[in-house]
Amino acid sequence: MKKEQTVSHIGGCSSGGSGSFAELRAHEFGYLDEGAHTYLDHTGAGLPPRSLVTGSAERITGGLFGNPHSESPASRASGLLLAEARQAVLRHFNADPAEYAVIFTPNATGALRLVGEAYPFARGSRLVMSLDNHNSVNGLREYARARGAIAAYVPVSGPGLQMDEGRLRSALSGRSRVPGILRGKDRRPLAGRAGSRSRGLLAYPAQSNFTGVQHPLEWIAQAQELGYDVLLDAAAFVPANSLDLSRFHPDFTVVSWYKVFGHPTGVGSLIARREALARLRRPWFSGGTIYAVSAQAQWHVLADDEAAFEDGTVNFLSLPDVTAGLEWIDRIGMDRVHAHVTALTGQLLGGLRTLRHSDGSPMVRLYGPEGGGAARGATVALNLLGADGRIVDERIVTRDSAARGISLRTGCFCNPGAGEAAFALPLRRLRSAAHRQLDSLEAYLELLELPSAGAVRVSLGVSSQPRDIETFLTFVTETYRDRVPGVAGLAARVGC
Structure with a gap:
């Protein structure tokens, strides 16, 4: 098991006592x-700690590192650091190197593309997805449909926008032959009809980047027993949660490291089971x-390890920053990070529930689980409500929060399915917009009968402090209490 330890310093400041994260904020995130x-x-995006950035600069300017596709001293130095980075990722996830391979990619999206383009989709196979997937996961359906596979979405429902396990089983069993949203009502638990790993691929997020709901990791083994490979989108999950790959064994796991410790950007990983990796068939090759390889005879032999999936030259000057970042977050302790952000999330949710207009009506509509053990x-998604009960256009919140020096996210967060569920958009209405070429966001909102282009997302991390939440709650109260904001003067913006 991955060790849990108490350390004497976090980023150069004491880790003892309740003030340790406040000290971390001052030392590493004082900017x-x-x-x-x-x-x-x-x-x-996570924020970069000062020590990681300065450490990166010192390493790069204090040594000589070259393209690792060579045997020169500079190349060997880079190759050694690349190997250390792979080992650091495996250690962080408690993954057996005999079972797992680490492929470095530009980001989680790049890792997903590797799987999508090379996965052996075929006529009769299935791609099963959660409706609240990120668009980078939704894009897998284009690879699947191009090869004749069925792409089926499992809906999210209820006030918590959680994926229904019975409908997931219906999708995996293939009882519904109609592509699109699964509407079966099978309530039996996912369980044990063993089959060869040939039915298709299940792709779902460990944590929704829209609502913050965390879907059960136990579904991984249950889907595999039903004959599926499993792709776990862990990008929103791993910044504040432990993922133990000795306990859970997804075939493919994707992450972006800047979401975990802020620096470097432009580096992600595909952590793949070696037996699943061997089933992929790349449609091309590269440097x-x-x-x-032969140019004239037109044949090639792919490398037999991770290198077969790392196109061109990896970001060799930044990969050692992954090693340093993982060491940094492990010194703090992921369990402590988790407890820290969980407490802050509770403070945020509690504060949002108390916000009321003078007549007692709520100022906030929350999406995602609020209780009941889910x-x-x-990550907290919400809409602000005016004094008339209508949703405050999220573009207004973007403008007003920016003026107060607050950085948050508005829109659909590249997660259209969760947004469609949150606003209860019927499939008929969505289909009516499929072939309409409208010239403004307002035209689309009118067609879809939407009060806003999306929601407001507030998300917390290792650098967050209670005063950040207090600042946001004060901003909402002072800006919107007993008011009915309009949309005049706002430029139209189409997209997520």
Whole structure:
């Protein structure tokens, strides 16, 4: 098991006592308070600790590192650091190197593309997805449909917008032959009809980047027993939660490291079971991916390890920053990070529930689990309500929060399915917009009968402090209490 330890310093400051995260904020993220920033978009991107950035600069300027596709001293130095980074990722997830391979990618989206383009979809196979997937996961359906596979979505429902386990079983069993949203009502638990790993691929998020709901990791083994490979989108989950790959064994796991510790950007990972990786068939090759090749005879032999999936030259100057970042977060302790952001999320939710207009009507509509034992991460989606009970257009919130130095996220967060469920959009209405070419966001909102283009997302992380939440709650109260904001003067913006 991955060790849990108490350390004497977090980023150079004492880790003892309740003030440790406040000290961490001052030491590593002091630029927030120095610039009067309130940062509430950790699901969008983590913030870089000062020590990681300065350490990166010292390493790069203090050594000589070259393209690792060579045997020169500079290349060997890079190759050694690349190997150390792979080992650090495996250690962090408690993954057996005999079972798992680590492929470095530009981001989680790049990792998903690798799986989508090479997965052996075929006529009769299935791609089963949660409706609250990120668009980078939704895009897998284009690979599946191009090869004749069925793409089926499992809906999210209820006030918590959680994926229904009975409908998931219906999708995996293939009882519904109609592509699209599964509407079966099978309530039996996912369980044990063993089959060969040939039925298709299940792709779902460990944590929704829209609502913060955390879907059960136990579904991984249950889907595999039904003959599926499983792709776990862990990008929103791993910044504040432990993922133990000795306990849960997804075939493919995707992450973006800037979401965990802010630096470097432009580096993600596909952590793949070696037996699942062997089933992928790449549709092309590139520099760095082949063992041997002929131009005139037109043949090639792919490398037999992770290199077969790392196109061109990896970001060799930044990969050591992944090692350093993982060491940094492990010194703090993921359990402590989790407890920290969970407490702050509770403070945020509690404060939002108390916000009322003078007549007692609520100022906030929350999406995602609020209680009842449902797991949730430190991501809170909401809409603000005016004094007339109508939703405050999210573009107004973008403008007003920016003027107060608050960074948050508005829109659909590249997660249209969760947004469709949150606003209860019927499939008939969505289909009516499929072939309409409208010239403004307002035209689309009118067609879909939507009060706003999306929601407001507040997300917390390792650098967050209670005063950030207090600043946001004060902003909402002072700006919108007993008011009915309009949309005049706002530029139209189409998209998520």
